[in-house]
Amino acid sequence: MANYKLSIQYEGTRYNGWQRQDSTDMTIQGKIEQVLSRLYEEKVEIDGSGRTDGGVHALEQIANFKVPKAKNRFLEEEILSYLNEYLPLDIRVHSMEQVDERFHARLSAKSKIYEYHIDRGKVENVFHRRFAARTGEPVDVERMKAAAAYCLGTHDFKSFCSNKKMKKSTVRTIHAISFREENDILTIRFRGDGFLYNMVRILVGTLVEIGDGRREPEEMKQILEAKDRGAAGYTAPPQGLFLVKVFY
Amino acid sequence: MANYKLSIQYEGTRYNGWQRQDSTDMTIQGKIEQVLSRLYEEKVEIDGSGRTDGGVHALEQIANFKVPKAKNRFLEEEILSYLNEYLPLDIRVHSMEQVDERFHARLSAKSKIYEYHIDRGKVENVFHRRFAARTGEPVDVERMKAAAAYCLGTHDFKSFCSNKKMKKSTVRTIHAISFREENDILTIRFRGDGFLYNMVRILVGTLVEIGDGRREPEEMKQILEAKDRGAAGYTAPPQGLFLVKVFY
Numbered sequence: 001m002a003n004y005k006l007s008i009q010y011e012g013t014r015y016n017g018w019q020r021q022d023s024t025d026m027t028i029q030g031k032i033e034q035v036l037s038r039l040y041e042e043k044v045e046i047d048g049s050g051r052t053d054g055g056v057h058a059l060e061q062i063a064n065f066k067v068p069k070a071k072n073r074f075l076e077e078e079i080l081s082y083l084n085e086y087l088p089l090d091i092r093v094h095s096m097e098q099v100d101e102r103f104h105a106r107l108s109a110k111s112k113i114y115e116y117h118i119d120r121g122k123v124e125n126v127f128h129r130r131f132a133a134r135t136g137e138p139v140d141v142e143r144m145k146a147a148a149a150y151c152l153g154t155h156d157f158k159s160f161c162s163n164k165k166m167k168k169s170t171v172r173t174i175h176a177i178s179f180r181e182e183n184d185i186l187t188i189r190f191r192g193d194g195f196l197y198n199m200v201r202i203l204v205g206t207l208v209e210i211g212d213g214r215r216e217p218e219e220m221k222q223i224l225e226a227k228d229r230g231a232a233g234y235t236a237p238p239q240g241l242f243l244v245k246v247f248y
Numbered sequence: 249m250a251n252y253k254l255s256i257q258y259e260g261t262r263y264n265g266w267q268r269q270d271s272t273d274m275t276i277q278g279k280i281e282q283v284l285s286r287l288y289e290e291k292v293e294i295d296g297s298g299r300t301d302g303g304v305h306a307l308e309q310i311a312n313f314k315v316p317k318a319k320n321r322f323l324e325e326e327i328l329s330y331l332n333e334y335l336p337l338d339i340r341v342h343s344m345e346q347v348d349e350r351f352h353a354r355l356s357a358k359s360k361i362y363e364y365h366i367d368r369g370k371v372e373n374v375f376h377r378r379f380a381a382r383t384g385e386p387v388d389v390e391r392m393k394a395a396a397a398y399c400l401g402t403h404d405f406k407s408f409c410s411n412k413k414m415k416k417s418t419v420r421t422i423h424a425i426s427f428r429e430e431n432d433i434l435t436i437r438f439r440g441d442g443f444l445y446n447m448v449r450i451l452v453g454t455l456v457e458i459g460d461g462r463r464e465p466e467e468m469k470q471i472l473e474a475k476d477r478g479a480a481g482y483t484a485p486p487q488g489l490f491l492v493k494v495f496y
Contacts, residue, residue, distance in 0.1 A: 009374050057375075131375070
């Protein structure tokens, strides 16, 4: 089998997220599989490094797909230009390479970076309206930083997981959380070994509730210990979230 | 008369430019005038610092409008929030202030900054597709810089004006042209006392033809001297162009 790794960029605004659905597929995975299946004249399935929710963007999502050697009659460059010719303009494949047969975009991933953008301007910036979220009240970044420190390291992040039926481990390691303020945009960057369903958005929602004074920074510790989704804050809206990079 | 100055931001993608048209108005000026006229229950006209073409964006456009003292029954804050409540999300008024009665957004303008964004990536960046233009061939920035130097200072820019019936002076002064490369985006910034119809886009189109080797940097001098639109390069597409700032 030939195994191909794809580096994919997308604006999530129009899509119901990464994961393929049944029919009339407005998903990133579905769109890419449709084009690849047309190229190879047989069903091709791709594996992404993870799902992104509807409306979430990716600066660089990684996926891979396998083709039997007998069917493998195209050059990488041909596959890449075929994909970009037939994919919608809000999904682009930036590069592709043949990789070891054991490479799996999800299982081989070592860590990921996500970023969340908050537009703190008095009036919304039109160029960020699809790429940043607004908060109801002004947020104090120092309070958010103090709260974020409790999340660093290895914890059970069950309070930050929307999937109530999650049977697998909800233990994850967050290596770093950093804050950047540029003009009116506050960017919160998370680097970790993996993230649960909605985890970054719930972390951000909780940080916002701490930043605007509804909760205290120290409560973050109790929220983690509660292992209960109800203990954490709201789920921040999807348009502010970007999958930035996947490390292998 | 009360004279109000507005600082306006817009994404031009959906619009037929700044200037009001007859009916079914998809123009920035038209949209703002509609909302103000509804607020004041009489026709209100606004003057912009200049027209921007269909598809061109503004980080900060300036406009002003006058209201007879008798009609002037709203606080500035009320007008601002009414505007942002009823304007579409791709047009925002970021601030407003009452100014001297003699202030006129166009006539009082001393200079302007425009920026043009070119996406030089091998594959288009999905987040820049509405905000940057692509070039057919790679461009050499050093060649573009050498050519741009000929445009600095005061010249008759008739070769860079799309309006063939232009009867007024086509002499303008360009104070500075600078180039910035960040990731795959090349930004060309123009600061000048004023710009003719399509002037920045024709300057960029000509610089691209020089950058990709179709023309030599030295030709810029002859193009200026020709005072003929036919001598210059193509009109670069609107989506790469931003009105950045107007100085008074």
